[in-house]
Amino acid sequence: MQHPDFELYDNVGRDADQIAAARYGIATRGDLLRWARRDSEAFLAEHPLPDKPLPSPDLAPYLAALAAAETPAEVSAVTQRLLDAAEPALRAVSDHLFATAQWRGQHRGAAKGSPPKLLMEAASRSLSVAAIADEADLRTLRAAYDPAPTPNLPPPGPPRASTALPPTPPHVPPAGPAPSR
Numbered sequence: 001m002q003h004p005d006f007e008l009y010d011n012v013g014r015d016a017d018q019i020a021a022a023r024y025g026i027a028t029r030g031d032l033l034r035w036a037r038r039d040s041e042a043f044l045a046e047h048p049l050p051d052k053p054l055p056s057p058d059l060a061p062y063l064a065a066l067a068a069a070e071t072p073a074e075v076s077a078v079t080q081r082l083l084d085a086a087e088p089a090l091r092a093v094s095d096h097l098f099a100t101a102q103w104r105g106q107h108r109g110a111a112k113g114s115p116p117k118l119l120m121e122a123a124s125r126s127l128s129v130a131a132i133a134d135e136a137d138l139r140t141l142r143a144a145y146d147p148a149p150t151p152n153l154p155p156p157g158p159p160r161a162s163t164a165l166p167p168t169p170p171h172v173p174p175a176g177p178a179p180s181r
Contacts, residue, residue: 017029062082066078072140079137081135085135086130097123101123102116
């Protein structure tokens with residue numbers, strides 16, 4: 001049975017999500033969010049939450065410093081300062097997503113791909129952003145300060161006979177009787 005608020009759509013003025021939803025008789029993302037907003041009005045009246053986005057950090061100093069950087073060390077200094085500044089916000093988002101996944105024990109025994117498992121994966125990945133950026137920064141520094149040693153190759157020239165390996169043994173016939181035809 002369809003939700004009483006669900007309306008079948010004609011395709012005029014509809015996006016792909018709405019067209020697919022009408023075709024398969026399912027709710028769109030917008031429908032689901034609209035129904036949840038309607039059904040949580042009383043809850044939000046009791047527990048008011050900010051309705052504005054979290055303040056965005058001012059990236060101007062980081063971008064200006066990055067534009068002025070001339071060495072990998074200077075770029076790393078900017079990158080590490082930005083990662084340090086962003087870490088508390090990333091950790092807070094991760095902690096909230098993890099708490100949401102654990103809400104009322106729903107994560108216990110949850111199947112792969114279920115909402116609790118997806119939330120736990122999102123919590124982990126939100127911190128992975130900083131870890132991946134840190135790894136990229138360290139690889140840049142390693143390339144600048146500690147490059148891999150180059151192998152000692154012999155100088156180019158005529159090939160020399162190798163004495164490191166024993167000579168190939170002569171062909172020895174197999175032991176035992178020969179197979180008959």
